[in-house]
Amino acid sequence: MKPSPRSLVRSCFLDGGYVFAEKAEDIAAKYGFSEVARLASNENPSPPSDAAQAAAAEAILSCNRYPGTTHEELIEKLQEIYGSYPVVAGAGMDGVIETVVRALVTYGDSVVVSSPTFSFYGLAVTAQGGMVEYVPRGASYAVDPQSFIAAAWDAKLSFICSPNNPTGTVSPPEDIAYILENINGILFLDNAYVEFSDVDYLPLLGRYENLIIGRTMSKVYGLAGFRVGYAFVPEWFRPCYLRAETPFALNAVSEAAAVGALSDPAYADRYIAHVTRWRRRFSEEIPYPVAPGGANFVMIDLDPLTGREAMDALAKKGVLVRSCESFPGLGESFIRVSIGADWECERFLSAIVSL
Missing domain, CATH: 3.40.640.10 (Type I PLP-dependent aspartate aminotransferase-like (Major domain))
Incomplete structure (x- = not known):
């Protein structure tokens, strides 16, 4: 039987659509920070070359x-x-x-x-x-x-x-x-x-x-x-x-x-070295289980906290991370943290030890 357009459109939104990270400016305004550590979207913290x-x-x-x-x-x-x-x-x-x-x-x-x-x-x-x-x-x-x-x-x-x-x-x-x-x-x-x-x-x-x-x-x-x-x-x-x-x-x-x-591979090489260094530090210094990985982020299990609870608590400390609750098939206690600029990573490490 031929599907109706209405049923096709409805099926596209069964999972609620793509879930975006919260906006840094919203966190800054809500909690009174002049600058927020943006560690939610796996972005390169440096401007283009x-x-x-x-x-x-x-x-x-x-x-x-x-x-x-x-x-x-x-x-x-x-x-x-x-x-x-x-x-x-x-x-x-x-x-x-x-x-x-x-x-x-x-x-x-x-x-x-x-x-x-x-x-x-x-x-x-x-x-x-x-x-x-x-x-x-x-x-x-x-x-x-x-x-x-x-x-x-x-x-x-x-x-x-x-x-x-x-x-x-x-x-x-x-x-x-x-x-x-x-x-x-x-x-x-x-x-x-x-x-x-x-x-x-x-x-x-x-x-x-x-x-x-x-x-x-x-x-x-x-x-x-x-x-x-x-x-x-x-x-x-x-x-x-x-x-x-x-x-x-x-x-x-x-x-x-x-x-x-x-045409400027040195730019990429510098960021890769930066990520490698901070990924190692995160694995060594974060007081929660960190999943081993090869990306410009790490995933952390904060059980018994949920990812949403941890994300909200870190936002109050001026750090924006991603709760992993929206990823199908993953538990509720995980957050994903990007490797940002040095100051952003330092602020995150200071914040997570006090959760």
Whole structure:
């Protein structure tokens, strides 16, 4: 029976939509702080590199014209750095995910998601009329390849995030390879935080025709406000993506900023070193269990406090963190804390020991 538009729209909002972090300015006004430690959204605390800023400033002068449709300059720069893999781009990782889902998923299709994880996979699939099947992670939030394969072997599309948001868990490349060898559909491997880990999944692209690796310029390059995402895809899939893509999805200023940022690897190296140092300190000095991970954040279990209670208590101390209660399949006692500027991290450490 043909579904009604009303039922499709209603299904898109069964989970309440994407849950955003609270605004720093709201916390500042509520509790009387001139500046709040913004550790809720996994942002790079530094402005974009000088090269990115200069490129964006130049590009804005020609914004009376539509941008290019193939993002050739960005793709060439990415291939220069990472190798000659086929690349597509979009308005942030979210835009890339939406386009992949649009290209592959039709009404009633099953899509498998390793959970707990980033909620947008499920939202994008549901909006397209697909059916989401969540596969719980195992001990220490690791993906269990056998369980995942059992659910995903015949699905058109499946999602794994590594390092995973919000747990930080890094999936071994050999586990990803084993999954790829034993499923028939496409695996979207979300690598938004991969630069902060010591793993490299790119060699898998040359071996498997069913792997998409999504990445972003928001984190390590500090371009969150520019919304630049990209993905390494199989050569056969690139035309499918381009047909499904929203016209002019990536604006000219954002693309220019991304190319400029990629020309300054020292900027990224400095932030990666900063994250590594503070992630170690958090693991050593936080008086609660910290999940081991490879991202620019850590996840902390504050049991018997709930994540909401801890978030509210830390907000009163001028620290904004993310409660993990909205992540499907995760308990209520967790918070996610980004690696911010030195002063933000110091304030957080001072605040959490007094909870």
